[in-house]
Each structure stands twice: as structure tokens, then as C-alpha cells.
Amino acid sequence: MPTKPKLLPVQALLVAFTALPALPLSAADSAPTDGEPGLPYVYTKWEQITTKDGLPNDHIFAIKADPTRDCVWIGTEDGLACYNKKTRKISSWKEKDGLPWRVVSGIDVDPKTGDVWLALFGGGLARFSAGRFDHYHQLNSGLVNDVVYGVAVIGDEVWCATTAGASRYNVVKDKWNIYTEQNAPMEEIWNYGVSARDGKVFLSVWGSGILEFDLATERWKHYLDPDGEMEIELYRDDGVVHVITTGVSYVDKTLWVSTYFGACRYDGRNWRGFFAQEGGTPSDFNNAARGRSAHECWYCTDKGIGAIVDFETDTWVVYTMDPDTHEGIAEVRRAGKILKTLRFKQGVPHNYVLWAEFDGNDVWVGTSKGLARAIGEGYYPRLRPLDTQTAGSGSRP
Amino acid sequence: MKRTLEYRPWRQIGCLTVACVVSGLIGIAGDTATHDGSGPQQTLSVAEILKLIDVDAYHVPPLPLMTNKNYARSAADVEPFGAVKPFKEHFLAQMEYTGPGRAIPEPEHVDTVKIGFLGPIMPTVSVATGGKSHEENLGIAMLRGCRLAIEEANAKGGYLKRRVPFELVVRNDNGLWGASGNEIIDMAYKEHVWAILGTIDGANTHIAIRVALKAELPMLTAGDLDPTYIETNIPWVFRCIGDDRQQNYILVDYLFRKLNCHRVAILRSSNRYGRFGVREIRDSARRLGRPIVVEMAHKVGSRDFTMQLDRIQAADPDAIVYWGDGEDAAHALNQIRARGMKQPVVFCDRAVSDEFLKIAGPNAEGVVCGYPWNPDRKDPKLDAFREAFKKRWGVEPDTYASHAYDGMNMLIWAIQTAGLNRAKIRDVLAHRPDPFPGVTGDIPLSAALDDAGEVFLARYENGRWKYYSREDMGIPSGPVIERPRVEREQASIR
Structure with a gap:
């Protein structure tokens, strides 16, 4: 059904600069001592975008950067939005505009066709193409269930994580496959997240850990919590931290996994668990994991963003909002110790974080009370000794 | 309305503990901690709670979060990986909601x-x-x-x-x-x-x-x-409602600690209810050094248990646990007795039903079931x-x-x-x-927001179900250590 996008001006987008006088940026403060690995880039310049700026809803479930259109797609609890980075205008679509269902829980863009695929939380799957929504659901397609949590495009295929199994749709052959306990190693079929890259599809499955599907061989691999117990984590680094997984992100042949019990990383040989009790991540309740590289992953938690920015040195940057002043706060942590705390005019719009999306040097963060763009001027990955850090970005801790 | 910290029905259970609660390790189950999990215990009235939760979209109210010191009152000798101190123990601290929902107006x-x-x-x-x-x-x-x-x-x-x-x-x-x-x-x-x-x-x-x-x-x-x-x-x-973990624990204690069974068999439905329903019985039996001798599953609605019972009979168990629907349970019981097998058979709570009694007839006499409350x-x-x-x-x-x-x-x-x-x-x-004063009894919630109340056994006697607490039947418990496993000197007493 063709729809006309509704263009809304972005009003009063506040760009906050970090030049607060209290920042401890003196060389004496931050200079690495002998053997100190250096410090990470910290995002201190943030834009916040809410319904006041034209978003259809502030509860942000999904974000997808679309570099070819120079825009960002935003899935909310009541509508789809598209933020044009050049014009800073927001287009939005609700059910009255043809969006098949109000809650957009996942988004991916087909790089070949530009089609936007939408996971609809209780409404199936939609393809948004040339201004038209095509609707796929349990009764007209091979979609196994209408409660779709995540969607990922790889090659000609669209993979959906649904509450009753995974669906795989080949858009060229118009062919559907359904994966459940009948034909995949799903102890439970409650799929939660999907990540597809480099010929592999990873599913995070509530009650079944992580499943890996190799597109070339059509074979499954299964990652479960080795201790097999719900109430304990026996060893920190023995595997997936819990059988109930909430998100997965595969990048640089590294797997980043989120759960409501902690988080973990797998490089193909070794596992490493991350828990709040060790002082890195702010919470064990992780809504999603978004890997940027083999070294960096942003965990979206109920107490802010826990970004591990240099895995080898266990260096984290935790982004939160001060609920009293609404200022942004960034803490640089390493091995359980807080190295630096920065405060800036605004940061994440809310501490209940649901999604993050990398967009070049920038990072988009979705919360249950608004969207934010962390502007990565002068961004550098991993760590740098202070004397080699880029000057002028306002992002050195 | 103040929380009655003394309300701990499991304390009564503890009185019966044969293998004595480890002295010096007894904490207070159901305590509350301050918001950050440290500091003195704090209790709030409902009025105080209502005042605290009146917050904007960005603040998280500083409500005291309940902490438990032993998950689900598990006896030390049936805790998983008892010889190892785990890296982390879940469900001991109450989860909080940190989202903006409290600011949504009526x-x-x-x-x-x-x-x-x-x-x-x-x-x-x-x-x-x-x-x-x-x-x-x-x-x-x-x-x-x-x-x-x-x-x-x-x-x-x-x-x-x-x-x-x-x-x-x-x-x-x-x-x-x-x-x-x-x-x-x-x-x-x-x-x-x-x-x-x-x-x-x-x-x-x-x-x-x-x-x-x-x-x-x-x-x-x-x-x-x-x-x-x-x-x-x-x-x-x-x-x-008391869950299957609690029913499993009381049945384990009944079978292994009171009846002193050594060879227990399991017959269960093959669905999720059967699969997860017996999990703590299976695991506890193994941890007590008396592993289940055979576990057989059947399809829901089965009426012929020949294959399963052949295997169970061959294993010569001294008791049988059944987990499934009431009607299936009755048919299974009848076929067990028709073989001349005299072992005690214990059931899940679904057997406490009119359908079960109708089908089982006289075989129901003496049957024991786990039960989540005491209707008597x-x-x-x-x-x-x-x-x-x-x-x-x-x-x-x-x-x-x-x-x-x-x-x-x-x-x-x-x-x-x-x-x-x-x-x-x-x-x-x-x-x-x-605790909420329900018709099924007081309902105290654990830190995991589960019903932490007492569970019972139902026994069919002289044409009616009678309900027994642990105390009534003199069922001992294993040693319940009310201290988080990660804080114990030794993981368990094993």
C-alpha cells in the first residue's frame, strides 16, 4: 500500500559540546605511566532526538544506519521513522500511513536493493520499498510467527527471529524455510535476535543459547551454557553465560552475546564472560549487544551503555544520564577501576537502553525515552597514549 | 503496614532438618537490602512505597531490593556443582525496573x-x-x-x-x-x-x-x-503458586530421606511439563548418590505404557515418580499395579483430580502427590x-x-x-x-518474585485426599545453608 511520508522539521536539536570546565584533561592527570596502555575515545558530544523533534514515539526498539540514503531508520513502539542526516528532518509512518503494525522491533536494509525490512512485534514482517509496505505474516507467507524480534539481511535472504522459531526468506526465489526444534538444534524455539555476516547467521534463542548457521554448508552449530544450570554461572569464561540469550552480534569473526545474566565474547577459541560485579559493565541486564570490531562491543543495559572498547585491556566506557541534571556521564573503567569520569551537557536520553547502531564514527543509541546520536569527531578505535591522541575533539578523557 | 520479617514459613521446616542447619551460617531469608544492595536492612510501608515510586521518567525509586541468601531454599547436598564455588549465583537479589514507565499519567x-x-x-x-x-x-x-x-x-x-x-x-x-x-x-x-x-x-x-x-x-x-x-x-x-522445584524437593526428601529409597524410577510425559517437572528430582537423586535408575517418557494422552513399564520393571526400582496429566497418571498407575508392582508411586499435583480418582479406582488408595498448598x-x-x-x-x-x-x-x-x-x-x-493473604494461604514472594510459601504432600486415604506438611509427616530436609554460595568457605557439605 503506497504511503506518503510525513516530513517533520527537527526542532531544537540540541548539540551539546563537552567543554565543561571541570574536565580533568591535564597531561599530568591523564598521561600514561610506564606500561599503561593508554585511554579510549569517549563520546562527549551528543544529540538527543525525541517526539518533540518529530519521532513518532520515544520508545526506541531498533535503529539501522542507511549510508546510501544518508539516513537512519528508527523503529519505535508506535511507528517507523527515518532521520535524514543532511536535512535533519524526520519522516515517519504509522499504521494510518500503511505501516502494517505499530511496533517496529527490528530493522535491516538490503544493500543490493535498498529495501528496508522491518520486524514487527506482533505484526509479522514488512518490506518497505519505493514508498510501499509489503506485509508478510503467518497466514500469507512462510513466516513462522508474527511476533518478530529481529531481522537480518544476508545475500538474497532475509532472516527473522520470531517467538516460535526462525524464518528464512529468499527474496529472489520467493522461498521460505522455517527452523524450529524439528530441524534445528533448538532446545526451545523462542528466538530473540539475529546477526548475519560473512556467510554465517547467528540466532540468540531464549532457552537455547546461540545457534550458528553456515550458509555454505547449511549446517548448525550450537553454543549452550556449559554448566546447564539456571541459577548459577559456574565459571566466568566457560561459554555462553546463560541459556537465555537476548542478543548476538557477529563481527570480525568475533561473537558478542548479551543475556539478562551478564554478557560474553567468543573469538572462535576462547570465551570471556562480563559481569557487573567485576566493575566493567554497569548491569547484568543486557537488552542487546552491538559489536563494532573484535575489540569493541556496546552492551545496551537497563543502567546505561556498557561499551567495552578494548577487550585486551578490559577497558570500558560506561555512558549514563544523571537523572537530576540530565547531564551525560562517561566513566572510563579498566579492570574494575574507574580511571576517569566525564560529565557533559547531554548524553544518552535515558538509562534504559534498548539498542545501539554504529554509523561510521558516530553511534546511535535507542532508549525507552528517546534516541541519541553520539558524534564521533576525531574518533579512534581502542586506545591511544595521551600524547598521540587527536587534539580538539573534546573526547579525550 | 510493615513487613513482618519474622514471617518465614521455611523456618518451621528448618526445625525438622535432620542434618541440622549448619550452625553459624544461618542468615535471614527474605531480608531486604538498601537500593545498592548494601547497608542496613530497610522495610517500607505501602504508603512509603507509593511516595517513593512517584518519580519522573528518569529517576529510579530507591526501593529496598529484597535479597535471599539461598535460592529456593535448596539443601546444600542437592545444589548443583556442590563441590565448586560458582562464579555467580542468580536470583538472590530482586530485579528492579529502571525504565520511564512510572511517569506515564493515568x-x-x-x-x-x-x-x-x-x-x-x-x-x-x-x-x-x-x-x-x-x-x-x-x-x-x-x-x-x-x-x-x-x-x-x-x-x-x-x-x-x-x-x-x-x-x-x-x-x-x-x-x-x-x-x-x-x-x-x-x-x-x-x-x-x-x-x-x-x-x-x-x-x-x-x-x-x-x-x-x-x-x-x-x-x-x-x-x-x-x-x-x-x-x-x-x-x-x-x-x-509453589512451583515444581519446591514440589520436587519435598518429594525428594520424602523418597530419599524418609523412605530411604535407593532405586527410584521416573515415568513422565514427553512434553515440556514432564521434561522440566522432574528435573530437580533427577538432579537431586544423582547429587545424593542415588541416581534415577531409569527415566521413561510417554506421549501425552497415552493409554498403553507397556514399553515404558517393561523397562522400569526390569530396573527393579523401589519407588516410581510419575509426572504428567491426571488421566495419564491414573492409567499408568493401573498398569503398574496390574503387573503386580507394589512399589510406592508418587505423583505431581495434577493427579489430585476427580479424573484421576475415577480412573484409578482402588489403586488410588495410598497414593502420594506433591501439592502446592493445603486445602484442609x-x-x-x-x-x-x-x-x-x-x-x-x-x-x-x-x-x-x-x-x-x-x-x-x-x-x-x-x-x-x-x-x-x-x-x-x-x-x-x-x-x-x-505476604498477600490468599485463600491458599499467605503468599510471600522471594527475591525472584516467586511464591516462597510452603508446599505439601497430598495422600489419598480412605476415600479422600489428606494434606500433610513436612512437619506432619516428619519429612527431614537436607541442610539449608542460608548464605550465598559465593560467600561460603566451602561450596557445599559434600
Whole structure:
């Protein structure tokens, strides 16, 4: 059904600069001592975008950067939005505009066709193409269930994580496959997240850990919590931290996994668990994991963003909002110790974080009370000794 | 209304502990800690809670978070990996909701205050159970309990703040896996219910609570005894009935510590209910050094257990555990006895049903079942409920009806107290300072928001079920160490 996008001006987008006088940026403060690995880039310049700026809803479930259109797609609890980075205008679509269902829980863009695929939380799957929504659901397609949590495009295929199994749709052959306990190693079929890259599809499955599907061989691999117990984590680094997984992100042949019990990383040989009790991540309740590289992953938690920015040195940057002043706060942590705390005019719009999306040097963060763009001027990955850090970005801790 | 920290029914259980509670390690189960998990114990009245949760979208109220020192009152000798100190122990600290929902104002206009009901009330096909659905009798009992609670509340004025009636939004959960998820979404986003009670099948309930979490909607089960329901760390999920873990523990203690069995067999249904229902029995038996000698599964609705019983008989067990539906249980029992097998057979609570008795006939005599409450308890509330239920529906209330009645009353109380705000409804339920006084007994919630009340055994004697506490039957428990495993000098006593 063709729809006309509704263009809304972005009003009063506040760009906050970090030049607060209290920042401890003196060389004496931050200079690495002998053997100190250096410090990470910290995002201190943030834009916040809410319904006041034209978003259809502030509860942000999904974000997808679309570099070819120079825009960002935003899935909310009541509508789809598209933020044009050049014009800073927001287009939005609700059910009255043809969006098949109000809650957009996942988004991916087909790089070949530009089609936007939408996971609809209780409404199936939609393809948004040339201004038209095509609707796929349990009764007209091979979609196994209408409660779709995540969607990922790889090659000609669209993979959906649904509450009753995974669906795989080949858009060229118009062919559907359904994966459940009948034909995949799903102890439970409650799929939660999907990540597809480099010929592999990873599913995070509530009650079944992580499943890996190799597109070339059509074979499954299964990652479960080795201790097999719900109430304990026996060893920190023995595997997936819990059988109930909430998100997965595969990048640089590294797997980043989120759960409501902690988080973990797998490089193909070794596992490493991350828990709040060790002082890195702010919470064990992780809504999603978004890997940027083999070294960096942003965990979206109920107490802010826990970004591990240099895995080898266990260096984290935790982004939160001060609920009293609404200022942004960034803490640089390493091995359980807080190295630096920065405060800036605004940061994440809310501490209940649901999604993050990398967009070049920038990072988009979705919360249950608004969207934010962390502007990565002068961004550098991993760590740098202070004397080699880029000057002028306002992002050195 | 102050929390009564002394209210710890499990303390009575502890009195019976033969292998003595480890001295010097006894803590206070059900304590509350300050917001950051440290500092002195703190208790709040409901009025104080209401004041604290009146926050904007960005603040998290500094509510005291309950901490338990032993998960599910597990005896040390049946704790998993008992010889190892685990890196982390879950479910000991209460989860909090940190989202913005408390700032959502009450709607200006409501005609009714809707509460959702999700349960198996209409027969259909169920992939979860491998064929025809089979839990309608339980679901209808549950629905009747809920309807009665709603009708009674409406007779007293409905939602008192607005003087509008409560309305029950009823949905069937049987069907293909995932159907319950669609129903919860419908209730959350179209019907705009304020809380949901449901359901029974473990698979459907898991699907439902994942949706409830995303939609930020309180969900309470009065009929799903699957231990893993609550073991998900979702701050929106509650249970008001003793789960299968607790029933497993009392049956383990009965079989191994009281009857001194060494060779126990398991016969169970092959669905999720059977698979997860016996998990703690299987694991506990192994941890006690008396592993289950054989475990056999059958399809739901089976009437011929020859293959399973051949294997069980060959293993020569000295007791049999059965876990499945009441009718299947009765047929299995009859075939066990027809073989001349005299071993004690213990059952899950679903055997405590009219269908079981009708089919089992004289074989029912002496049967022992785990049971989540004590219907013989003398309580005017229970008597009044029985009378009202019988008057309304013409039958006696069963366990599903009774717990659903309690669960619905818990939701009604929370809505009356907190108002029309889902997050605040969650808050008052999760932080209520004293156990909810239900017709099934007091319902104290653990840190995991599970029913931490006592469970019982039901024994069929002289034509009626009689209910026994541990104390009544002199059932010993293993040593319950009320100290987190990660803080103990030694992981367990093994």
C-alpha cells in the first residue's frame, strides 16, 4: 500500500559540546605511566532526538544506519521513522500511513536493493520499498510467527527471529524455510535476535543459547551454557553465560552475546564472560549487544551503555544520564577501576537502553525515552597514549 | 503496614532438618537490602512505597531490593556443582525496573479497568504438547477463579478511585506455539490491559513473558509450575503458586530421606511439563548418590505404557515418580499395579483430580502427590471462597481455581493501590511489605518474585485426599545453608 511520508522539521536539536570546565584533561592527570596502555575515545558530544523533534514515539526498539540514503531508520513502539542526516528532518509512518503494525522491533536494509525490512512485534514482517509496505505474516507467507524480534539481511535472504522459531526468506526465489526444534538444534524455539555476516547467521534463542548457521554448508552449530544450570554461572569464561540469550552480534569473526545474566565474547577459541560485579559493565541486564570490531562491543543495559572498547585491556566506557541534571556521564573503567569520569551537557536520553547502531564514527543509541546520536569527531578505535591522541575533539578523557 | 520479617514459613521446616542447619551460617531469608544492595536492612510501608515510586521518567525509586541468601531454599547436598564455588549465583537479589514507565499519567477517561486472562479454555491443536490440547479443564477452573474475583471486586465498587468496573479480557492460549505471544500483544496494545494473569503451559508462558517484558506489562501466573518461568530475571513476572522445584524437593526428601529409597524410577510425559517437572528430582537423586535408575517418557494422552513399564520393571526400582496429566497418571498407575508392582508411586499435583480418582479406582488408595498448598487449612477466607465459588459455578474449586482467585485478587489489590500505571502496579506487587493473604494461604514472594510459601504432600486415604506438611509427616530436609554460595568457605557439605 503506497504511503506518503510525513516530513517533520527537527526542532531544537540540541548539540551539546563537552567543554565543561571541570574536565580533568591535564597531561599530568591523564598521561600514561610506564606500561599503561593508554585511554579510549569517549563520546562527549551528543544529540538527543525525541517526539518533540518529530519521532513518532520515544520508545526506541531498533535503529539501522542507511549510508546510501544518508539516513537512519528508527523503529519505535508506535511507528517507523527515518532521520535524514543532511536535512535533519524526520519522516515517519504509522499504521494510518500503511505501516502494517505499530511496533517496529527490528530493522535491516538490503544493500543490493535498498529495501528496508522491518520486524514487527506482533505484526509479522514488512518490506518497505519505493514508498510501499509489503506485509508478510503467518497466514500469507512462510513466516513462522508474527511476533518478530529481529531481522537480518544476508545475500538474497532475509532472516527473522520470531517467538516460535526462525524464518528464512529468499527474496529472489520467493522461498521460505522455517527452523524450529524439528530441524534445528533448538532446545526451545523462542528466538530473540539475529546477526548475519560473512556467510554465517547467528540466532540468540531464549532457552537455547546461540545457534550458528553456515550458509555454505547449511549446517548448525550450537553454543549452550556449559554448566546447564539456571541459577548459577559456574565459571566466568566457560561459554555462553546463560541459556537465555537476548542478543548476538557477529563481527570480525568475533561473537558478542548479551543475556539478562551478564554478557560474553567468543573469538572462535576462547570465551570471556562480563559481569557487573567485576566493575566493567554497569548491569547484568543486557537488552542487546552491538559489536563494532573484535575489540569493541556496546552492551545496551537497563543502567546505561556498557561499551567495552578494548577487550585486551578490559577497558570500558560506561555512558549514563544523571537523572537530576540530565547531564551525560562517561566513566572510563579498566579492570574494575574507574580511571576517569566525564560529565557533559547531554548524553544518552535515558538509562534504559534498548539498542545501539554504529554509523561510521558516530553511534546511535535507542532508549525507552528517546534516541541519541553520539558524534564521533576525531574518533579512534581502542586506545591511544595521551600524547598521540587527536587534539580538539573534546573526547579525550 | 510493615513487613513482618519474622514471617518465614521455611523456618518451621528448618526445625525438622535432620542434618541440622549448619550452625553459624544461618542468615535471614527474605531480608531486604538498601537500593545498592548494601547497608542496613530497610522495610517500607505501602504508603512509603507509593511516595517513593512517584518519580519522573528518569529517576529510579530507591526501593529496598529484597535479597535471599539461598535460592529456593535448596539443601546444600542437592545444589548443583556442590563441590565448586560458582562464579555467580542468580536470583538472590530482586530485579528492579529502571525504565520511564512510572511517569506515564493515568488516562483521563476509562470505562472499565481491564485485566487480561490467558489460559487454555478452548480445545485446539497444540504443537507444544504434540497434538490435541489437554489442559482445558485446568484453564476453565482458572478462569472461574478469576471471574469470581472480578465479580466480587465489582460488587464492592470496582476500581474505587474512578468507580468504574473491572473487566476481564479473556484469551485462549492453546494453539500453535507462539499464539500466546500474539494474544499478549493484543492485550497490551489493543485492549490496553493493566496486568495479565496466565497461563499453565510452560512453553506458552515463556513466550508470553518475553512479550510482557518488551511491552512493560505485569504478568502473574497462578498455574504454571515450571521453575524456569521465574528463572528469567524479568522484573515484570510474578508467581503465586509453589512451583515444581519446591514440589520436587519435598518429594525428594520424602523418597530419599524418609523412605530411604535407593532405586527410584521416573515415568513422565514427553512434553515440556514432564521434561522440566522432574528435573530437580533427577538432579537431586544423582547429587545424593542415588541416581534415577531409569527415566521413561510417554506421549501425552497415552493409554498403553507397556514399553515404558517393561523397562522400569526390569530396573527393579523401589519407588516410581510419575509426572504428567491426571488421566495419564491414573492409567499408568493401573498398569503398574496390574503387573503386580507394589512399589510406592508418587505423583505431581495434577493427579489430585476427580479424573484421576475415577480412573484409578482402588489403586488410588495410598497414593502420594506433591501439592502446592493445603486445602484442609482452617481459614475463614478459604471457607467463604469455597462457598462463593460453589454458589457461582456449582462445583468445588480446585487448586487452579483457588490460586487464580488469589492471583487475580493480588492484581486487583495492586491496581487499587497503585492506580492505572503498569510500572507502579508492578512496584507495589514486587515490594509489598507483607505476604498477600490468599485463600491458599499467605503468599510471600522471594527475591525472584516467586511464591516462597510452603508446599505439601497430598495422600489419598480412605476415600479422600489428606494434606500433610513436612512437619506432619516428619519429612527431614537436607541442610539449608542460608548464605550465598559465593560467600561460603566451602561450596557445599559434600
